[in-house]
Amino acid sequence: MTEAKRLSRCLIEAIGCSRREAELYIEGGWVTVDGEVVDLPQFPVQNRQVQLLPGAKAEPPEPVTLMLNQAPGLDETAALASITPQSQAAAFDIGKRVLKGHFRQLRCLAPLQPGATGLQVFTQDWRTARKLTAEFGKLEQEYLVEVQGTLQADGLERLKRGVAAKGQALPPVKASWQNETHLRIALKAPTPGVVAQLCTAVGLTVVSLRRLRLGGVSMGKLPLGQWRYLGPQERF
Known part of the structure; x- marks a missing residue:
C-alpha cells in the first residue's frame, strides 16, 4: 500500500x-x-x-476582517463559532475566495454592549487590530434601542446635553426616534450598561439593543446570524 x-x-x-x-x-x-x-x-x-489553479500566486493570503450580525444569546466565543463558509451572506459577496484560513486566528477587538446583538467585528489583520485597539475610544458606535415606557419631557434634548444617573454624570449622545418604540443612539466609548442607564434617566426601559455601526463601517442589511468581509474601501 x-x-x-x-x-x-x-x-x-x-x-x-x-x-x-x-x-x-x-x-x-x-x-x-x-x-x-x-x-x-x-x-x-x-x-x-x-x-x-490558473492565476496562482505564491504569496501569503491577505488577512481578513469579518463583520457578523450577531444573533441574540451568543457570547464572543459562540459568535465566532457561528462564522462558517455556510453562514456567509450571499448578497454581500464581493468576489473574495473563501478560504479555511480566513477563520483562523480571528480576534474580537470591538466588544458589544452586554446583552446586545448586531454588528460584531472579528479580524486577523494587524492593521485593523491596531486601529481598533488604539482608537476604539474615539470611534462612534450607533445602536438601535428598543424601549418601553414614557419619555420624560425634553428627554431627547437631555440625552444630547448629558444626564445624571445616581449622582453619576453620563456623557452626551446623539439620540433620535426611529419609530414609536425604537431610539437610535450614537456615542463614543460606551461603558458596559451605559445605554440602559441613559434610557432609565429619561424614563425609558431598554428591551433590546442592536449595534448598527462602528466608526465609519455600517452593518447595513446584513441578515441576522450571517457575516461578510470588510470591503477594501471601508474604514473604521
Missing part, C-alpha cells in the same frame, strides 16, 4: 516548485485535490489528483 504524502510534497513533485512556494500556493487556496480546494500543506494525499 502506497504511503500518503503531504499535499505540499505532491505539489512540489507535480510542478517543480520550492517547499515555501508550495506552502504559499496551498495556503492561498490555489491548489485542489480531486477538484476541491485544500489549504493545508500537511493534508495527506494518496492516489488523488493534485492541481494548481
Whole structure:
C-alpha cells in the first residue's frame, strides 16, 4: 500500500516548485485535490489528483476582517463559532475566495454592549487590530434601542446635553426616534450598561439593543446570524 504524502510534497513533485512556494500556493487556496480546494500543506494525499489553479500566486493570503450580525444569546466565543463558509451572506459577496484560513486566528477587538446583538467585528489583520485597539475610544458606535415606557419631557434634548444617573454624570449622545418604540443612539466609548442607564434617566426601559455601526463601517442589511468581509474601501 502506497504511503500518503503531504499535499505540499505532491505539489512540489507535480510542478517543480520550492517547499515555501508550495506552502504559499496551498495556503492561498490555489491548489485542489480531486477538484476541491485544500489549504493545508500537511493534508495527506494518496492516489488523488493534485492541481494548481490558473492565476496562482505564491504569496501569503491577505488577512481578513469579518463583520457578523450577531444573533441574540451568543457570547464572543459562540459568535465566532457561528462564522462558517455556510453562514456567509450571499448578497454581500464581493468576489473574495473563501478560504479555511480566513477563520483562523480571528480576534474580537470591538466588544458589544452586554446583552446586545448586531454588528460584531472579528479580524486577523494587524492593521485593523491596531486601529481598533488604539482608537476604539474615539470611534462612534450607533445602536438601535428598543424601549418601553414614557419619555420624560425634553428627554431627547437631555440625552444630547448629558444626564445624571445616581449622582453619576453620563456623557452626551446623539439620540433620535426611529419609530414609536425604537431610539437610535450614537456615542463614543460606551461603558458596559451605559445605554440602559441613559434610557432609565429619561424614563425609558431598554428591551433590546442592536449595534448598527462602528466608526465609519455600517452593518447595513446584513441578515441576522450571517457575516461578510470588510470591503477594501471601508474604514473604521
